[in-house]
Amino acid sequence: MPDDRPDGAYAPDQQNPDTPVYDRPTGGWGSLEGITRTIPAARPSAVAAKILKDLNKPGGVMCSSCAWAKPAKPNTFEFCENGAKATLWELDRRRADAAFFADHPVSELRSWHDHDLETTGRLTEPLRYDPETDRYVAVEWDEVFATIGQELRAMDPQEAVFYASGHAGLEASYLYALFARAMGHQNLPQSSNMCHETTSVNLLNYIGTPVGTCTLEDFDHCDAIFFFGQNTGSNSPRFLHNLQDAAERGCRIVTFNPLRERGLIEFANPASVKDMALGNSTEISEKYYQVRPGGDVAVLAGMMKCVLEAEDAAPGTVLDRDFIDTQTDGFDDTVAAVRAADWAEIEHHSGLPRAMIEEAAGIYMSSERAIGIYGMGLTQHVNGWLNLGMLCNLFLMRGNVGRKGTGISPVRGHSNVQGQRTVGVGEKSAHMPGDKLAELFGITPPDQEGLNAVHACEAMLEGRVKAMISLGGNLVRALPDRERMERAWSDLPLTVNIATKLNRSHLAPGKTAFLLPCLGRTDEDVQEGGPQAVSMEDTMSHIVASIGHAQPPGPQVMSETAIVARMAEVTLDPNPRLKWREWTANYDLIRELIAQTFPDDFSGFNERLFEPGGFYRGNPAREWNWKTDTGRAHFTAPTTLSALGLPPEGEDVMTLVTLRSNDQFNTTIYGFSDRLRGLSDREVVLISPQEMERLELAEGQEVSLVCAVEDGIEHTAAGLKVTAYDLPPGTLAGYYPELNGLVPLSYHEKNSQTPAYKGVPVRILAA
Structure with missing residues (x-):
């Protein structure tokens, strides 16, 4: 990579005039147009207007999109383009029921785009994969839970992995973390492993x-x-x-x-x-x-x-x-x-x-x-x-x-990725106090540290994992080294996906595989004890309540809390202190348990649940109470001047940055336009005009990218169109999750194993 910008290159604080650009402000009429384009795609129900009006306000639904804070004095419309899209997407009136899957074998669905999979609509009934017909077929809930319990009881607890996306509320997340530890493992990877x-x-x-x-x-x-x-x-x-x-x-x-x-x-x-x-x-x-x-x-x-x-x-x-x-x-x-x-x-x-x-x-x-x-x-x-x-x-x-x-x-x-960790979803003993679990439930929690996402994938490739339970999310699609991981997923004895809509992870079923429909954030959650609220933690450490108002998409759709509790009940030995059915009937009881387990953060949880803007659980660093090994904040001496793990070597090695468009949320693709970047195609590789000239590439030329990390495995992405864009020298950009396969599983942040999606060394090959 050249040391200096090529002759004629733009300054690094100015827009390159020879590249695409969205020349209007963010927000404004463009934002409203973006929301409007989602409406016919999602075909939302009539309750959408009410839910949007009350979104992120006390007594309303808390957005299932990002984790930004909810103000105590909300605006008239306390939602953004992303939040509106996520809400409308969940309120989809289309249904991916057993009849749909009867018409579409899994092998066919694998050829569909991620966007098209989710536009099939909400899942409405429990499904089991039938390898003989290569289809998901309807199954009774009792059979689902009996089979899951039988499979989990038959394996060493360390062979099970319980993954959680950031969707589930604190109540379901707490029970999930408790279930894993009562079973005897802490293999609790979470979507945070992929990002923060x-x-x-x-x-x-x-x-x-x-x-x-x-x-x-x-x-x-x-x-x-x-x-x-x-x-x-x-x-x-x-x-x-x-x-x-x-x-x-x-x-x-x-x-x-x-x-x-x-x-x-x-x-x-x-x-x-x-x-x-x-x-x-x-x-x-x-x-x-x-x-x-x-x-x-x-x-x-x-x-x-x-x-x-x-x-x-x-x-x-x-x-x-x-x-x-x-x-x-x-x-x-x-x-x-x-x-x-x-x-x-x-x-x-x-x-x-x-x-x-x-x-x-x-x-x-x-x-x-x-x-x-x-x-x-x-x-x-x-x-x-x-x-x-x-x-x-x-x-x-x-x-x-x-x-x-x-x-x-x-x-x-x-939306709740931070909160899940706060209530115990994590692979370390420090994430959930063992002494409290012993006191409250009479269990001996495991002392063996668990597996995060990367370590779980490595264990899966080595045959040390037999079950993958996914509480929401699209983990297979979000992971690096995607092709290898899809094959490994299909070799698992048991896979369970709890979801609102179909996604690509569901198309890598294990030998016994279930796809279980759950309530979304917008849906009414009515249990034996009456209507229930769920809660989550925003990025500013405030705990907020959410109440769904939409009719669930079908009578067989269960809440995430209920599904987790039933799985735990059929897997674990009887314990009178583990009151799964009582907890499912009344989520207040779960919040009382959270307050008892984490008293410094959740004292008076139920009493404070509906405070406008949420209640603040505190942060010791704000008080200069440094919870470090020395009781002081640490300065860190730099050992290098680059965050890249493998600095580009040679004129042909570039650094790839993966991106999300303004028409997606994580792996959910609402549409193919990236309005805020002036782009309309996702199968692209972005590069500056100066670098195009240096590498003798032409606009629209089809190329492949090959990872320059030498790990004995070829990581490639083909069929990408060269597109001029305003980028620094030596830099390429392309879309996540399409380009995840370029990233080796081993190429990650040193201490946390977060995949290095923002700094991947690659080479461009002409088609």
Whole structure:
């Protein structure tokens, strides 16, 4: 990869005029048009208008899309384009029932696009895979549970894996975590393993908390916000309301990202009469720098050098020495490593000239209160640990953690991915206190640490896993090394998928395989004890209640809580303290158990359940109570200036960044347009015009990508169209999950095993 930008290349803080661009603001009329296009595809029920009106408000449904916070004083319309699409998608009136599967063998469905699988509609009855006819066929619930119980009881507990997506509420998630441990294992991988596990593992080491330190109130008081690798416009659009307010009161927003994402450039509020009628919009980022993939370490090292140089010039005026001396350790070693970093290397790895990094550092130093925001562009790297450590370093230098208007804030993806971990869904003993489980239920929880997603997949390939239970999600499609994993899934003795709609993971059935329909967030959940509410945790650590209002898609559809409880009941030996049926009848009883198991976080759970905006479960780092091994926040000395695990070597090796479009949520594809990037095709590889010329590629040319990691396995993706786009040199981009197969299972973040989807070394081969 060349060290410098080719002659005639665009500056890394300007739009390349020769590439596609969406030239309208994020939000505005474009957002409404995007929602409108989803309506005929999803064919939602008549209750949709009521649910949307009350979405993310007390007494309403909490959005099943992202985990952004729910304000205590909501807007008239407290939903975004993504949330509306997710809601309409779940309210689909079409039905994927036994008659549908009778007409479509699994081998045929494998040829369908992910989008088309989900447009078959809601699942309505329990199904069992019949290998003789290659079809899912209807089965009675009693047979489902009897068979699952028989299969699980017959195996060593360590041979079972219980996966959870971020959809299920705290109630079902708690029972799921309890079920696994009562069975005798902690193999509880979760969707966080695919995205923000780098945060859960490494932030805990640095500042003693596995989650972000900010609340919504902080965005009303910050002077500057720094974004690293997060695309708000596509992934958490309601956040744009807070950013608009911050920008309009003078908060300075600086963004580092390989792509120029419209959501962090310009926003028009669809709920604002002024913005909609007059065509008004707000500039979000004052400065926007297109950093090279993996270059955040270098950027942060450069900014730290600027801070140190300013302190040298005016001692006692830039660093918060009192905070550093009383609240942190490792500062001197970190300073020595940063001072030793060479500016030429910093510019090379970041792709930014020194003047731009100094400009960003100047904004940081001029701000009394700053917030650091990041997404998977920071976490999905082999050296994601260092990305995060360097971000913490920069903010610790000036005491920008724990004060009003300051903090480090990851923006989590799925609606309850953070909450599931809080109530015990995780592979470590620390995720659920064994002494409490023994006291409450008389069980001896396992002391053997469990398997996360990558480790479970490795065990599956080695034949050490016999059962995969999936509480929601589309794990096979979300994983790296997809082709190998699809084959391994089909060799499993037992697979169970609990889902609302058909997806590609369901098309890799094990030898005994069930597809079980569950209630969605929008559906009424009526149990023996009456209507039930479920709860979840947002990205700001607030617990909120959700009440569904739609008629379930069929009489045989069960709640996730009920399905988990029935599986546990038929698998485990009788225990009078494990009251699965009572808990299913009344979710208040489950919340009481959560409060008893995690009293510091959930005291008075039921009494606080319906607080507007949710109740805050607290964060020790906000109080400078550092739950680390030394009782202090840790500075981290950089060992390299790149987050890439395998820096590109040779002119033909490029770095691939995988993307999500604004017309998808995780692996759910609502449509094929990526409006906010000016694109309309997903089978593409994006590359700058200068790199196209250098590699002698033509617009629309069909190519293949081949992974440059040497692991003895060929990882390829074929049939991609070359498309000119505004990207840094040496960078390619393409869509997730289509390009997951290019990523080896072994190519992941060092400490958390999060797949390195944002920094994959690849070669382009002409067709």
